Amino acid sequence: MxxxxxxxxxxxxxxxxxxxxxxxxxxxxxxAFAGGGDIVLKMTPQMVRSYEVWxxxxxxxSPRSVNLNVSVLxxxxxxxxxxxxxxxxxxxxxxRPKTSKRLPTVYRDEAMENYxxxxxxxxxxxxxxxxxxxxPSPQGKNPKEMYERRLRRLIISLLYSTGIRRSELIxxxxxxxxxxxxxxxxxxxxEKMREIxxxxxxxxxxxxxxxxxxxxxxxxxxxGEPLLVTAGGNALYPVxxxxxxxxxxxxxxxxxxxxxxxxxxxxxxxxxERGADLNSIKEMLGHSSLAATEVYxxxxxxxxxxxxxxxxxxxxxxxxxxx
Numbered sequence: 001m002x003x004x005x006x007x008x009x010x011x012x013x014x015x016x017x018x019x020x021x022x023x024x025x026x027x028x029x030x031x032a033f034a035g036g037g038d039i040v041l042k043m044t045p046q047m048v049r050s051y052e053v054w055x056x057x058x059x060x061x062s063p064r065s066v067n068l069n070v071s072v073l074x075x076x077x078x079x080x081x082x083x084x085x086x087x088x089x090x091x092x093x094x095x096r097p098k099t100s101k102r103l104p105t106v107y108r109d110e111a112m113e114n115y116x117x118x119x120x121x122x123x124x125x126x127x128x129x130x131x132x133x134x135x136p137s138p139q140g141k142n143p144k145e146m147y148e149r150r151l152r153r154l155i156i157s158l159l160y161s162t163g164i165r166r167s168e169l170i171x172x173x174x175x176x177x178x179x180x181x182x183x184x185x186x187x188x189x190x191e192k193m194r195e196i197x198x199x200x201x202x203x204x205x206x207x208x209x210x211x212x213x214x215x216x217x218x219x220x221x222x223x224g225e226p227l228l229v230t231a232g233g234n235a236l237y238p239v240x241x242x243x244x245x246x247x248x249x250x251x252x253x254x255x256x257x258x259x260x261x262x263x264x265x266x267x268x269x270x271x272x273e274r275g276a277d278l279n280s281i282k283e284m285l286g287h288s289s290l291a292a293t294e295v296y297x298x299x300x301x302x303x304x305x306x307x308x309x310x311x312x313x314x315x316x317x318x319x320x321x322x323x
Contacts, residue, residue, distance in 0.1 A: 002027050002039055005079050014191060016167065026072040040085055045093045048073055052094060063097035070096055106266040111253040112160060119248070122149040123157070123205045132215055144231045147216045151228060152244040154209050155236075159245070159263040162186070162196045163285050166260040170236045174210065175223035179203055188286035196284055 006024055009015045015023070027039065033051050034042035052070055055061040061069075074091040081089060121127055127146065134143040158169060168186050176185045182203065183195045198206075206227075214221055217233035226235040241260055249258040256262065264285070271281050 172227040
């Protein structure tokens with residue numbers, strides 16, 4: 001049943017290869033811990049609880065890591081119920097270790113505005129005209145560097161302005177951009193399609209980039225091709241996106257982890273602080289439940305506390321009574 005389940009999450013649920021490998025490793029480890037044999041027979045509350053204790057006490061795993069392993073077992077049990085192999089989920093009765101709620105890391109609005117302002121020349125029409133003057137050959141050093149700067153800048157612009165995931169960015173096609181309606185069609189988790197508003201400046205930046213990309217690859221590109229491509233004309237890949245973000249945001253005013261996901265967190269927090277309602281943010285981010293979006297309210301409260309303690313006259317009195 002294990003291999004059938006792995007095929008299901010890879011082919012039907014379309015989990016990423018990395019996630020599939022994590023699930024496989026957890027199931028194999030659990031079965032080894034349980035002494036081998038039929039994993040279905042080993043799926044009892046007592047065995048799951050013993051495995052949980054072993055992870056914490058013997059392996060020294062963190063509560064968050066233990067919860068991840070137990071969640072994998074729970075997902076497998078739900079699949080077995082769906083297949084009629086189990087009547088109930090044995091994992092549901094196992095108490096999980098408490099974890100401290102970790103607030104999403106975000107970039108300050110000012111830092112992002114500074115980056116976008118200072119890198120604007122890389123996305124400008126003047127820079128494009130200079131790039132096009134070199135011709136379609138990717139052999140010259142200058143054209144390639146100019147193209148890659150424009151590409152990296154657009155990666156940041158799209159991630160920060162739309163809040164899409166790294167995998168969703170890579171999956172964008174030229175046809176995903178609908179200029180007439182001012183939206184970006186994004187294929188998210190579970191093959192769910194959603195539409196995200198595109199501000200005019202981002203749409204214009206995309207159009208200029210598409211001209212640069214066609215010049216770089218030396219041919220007309222089709223609507224079904226990837227929106228963003230390397231200088232060699234190939235689709236982006238996760239490591240490329242990660243490196244682009246790290247390189248572009250290697251700045252003195254950005255001191256936290258530089259990653260695509262932090263850009264997503266930053267947009268969500270900014271939208272919330274500027275009055276957007278949680279349901280709208282949920283739809284934009286492609287969250288399956290409102291609970292996943294509500295974590296950003298904690299970020300806003302923490303920021304409010306910081307502002308309050310720094311500026312409020314009574315906070316400055318450190319709790320002392322005063323007029």
